[in-house]
């Protein structure tokens with residue numbers, strides 16, 4: 396739990412408690428001397444964070460644990476400061492909660508310093524962009540939505556289309572080669588997945604360069620709302636004090652918005668569009684603006700984004716979208732056809748995909764792939780109604796190429812190898828480009844479509860032909 400700073404501790408009383416919201420008054424304390432917004436209080440061992448002040452001067456707080464058992468009149472202790480998280484080398488190799496307390500069964504990290512989790516983003520003049528691509532070895536991503544080093548990438552998708560699997564694969568492919576530290580922040584997802592990931596990281600031998608923080612779905616909304624800030628506070632220490640590059644992985648950033656919405660509802664605020672909190676945009680910006688790269692170091696973040704009911708116009712999804720430099724959109728249709736990873740080639744995008752950054756050849760191939768797949772999309776209705784025989788020779792060639800490209804952009808993943816029985820395949824960008832070029836250059840194909848499904852790079856014989 397957070398240490399209390401050296402300040403006289405005010406003592407208060409609970410005057411109301413419902414759901415996860417607790418109102419506390421501090422009798423005899425003048426308003427300026429009492430707790431401030433974001434301050435951490437304790438009612439017994441239950442941590443509370445001050446969210447606002449209501450009429451009568453009571454501090455309205457959210458509970459950061461189950462608030463059951465907090466009775467009226469209970470004594471509340473102010474710590475005189477906000478939630479403080481441990482920062483430094485001591486957190487490496489650990490699995491921690493929102494307070495930086497251990498959940499891996501080991502003793503608490505011995506950190507020299509603790510910092511408030513509420514911090515301002517770096518100044519605009521301190522930020523830098525590098526226009527450098529982070530290669531992932533995943534064909535569909537490297538080709539169509541290259542990830543920006545020091546930028547923010549979102550993996551969007553509805554329930555069960557493969558966000559967590561894709562994020563795990565990205566961790567698998569990038570963490571080992573990443574020269575800085577990696578930080579995984581689990582927000583509002585299943586705790587079983589958290590344990591699996593923790594074990595996998597141990598097996599891969601990368602745990603000592605990694606921190607894992609969790610505020611999973613069984614935690615109170617207050618915890619799910621704040622855990623992202625704790626993660627950023629630790630990431631900022633590595634970036635600013637150690638001048639290291641940080642890889643920040645978040646699963647799932649939508650759950651942070653959802654927790655904010657629960658908190659807002661409990662606070663009695665009037666909801667805004669589609670039932671979201673009126674403060675959605677500012678809350679999200681407070682978090683996303685801190686994920687920034689400066690001259691000292693870069694924070695590259697990859698965030699899974701749950702899209703409610705597959706509706707991409709959902710305000711939360713749309714707001715998250717606006718903060719990102721690359722968006723990998725996962726489509727239910729592709730997942731249902733078994734085309735994993737279910738990356739939608741037409742909806743996914745990246746600011747890196749310009750000739751200036753990836754080079755003219757990569758840019759041209761990506762455009763040609765998109766064009767071919769878009770033409771095939773347009774022809775689908777005609778094929779469904781009239782059959783493929785009715786198409787012109789040109790259109791039939793387009794279909795043959797598109798269906799092979801679609802399959803070539805699937806890939807076996809190491810993280811699901813236990814269930815699929817196939818080992819994972821990492822494909823260097825050059826292999827992806829050469830494969831697509833080969834397919835795009837052909838009008839008739841000797842080998843059946845199925846030969847292109849779930850493979851790595853194209854076999855050399857074909858590439859040479």
Ligand SMILES: Nc1ncnc2c1ncn2[C@@H]1O[C@H](COP(=O)(O)OP(=O)(O)OP(=O)(O)O)[C@@H](O)[C@H]1O
Pocket residue numbers: 552553554555556557558559560561701735736808811815
């Ligand atoms: N690349 C893949 N290869 C094979 N199967 C996959 C792949 N990606 C996803 N799947 C299948 O889809 C299932 C759901 O994937 P995943 O748990 O990643 O979805 P999700 O989008 O994170 O779902 P949720 O929103 O429920 O967390 C997996 O259990 C697996 O069976």
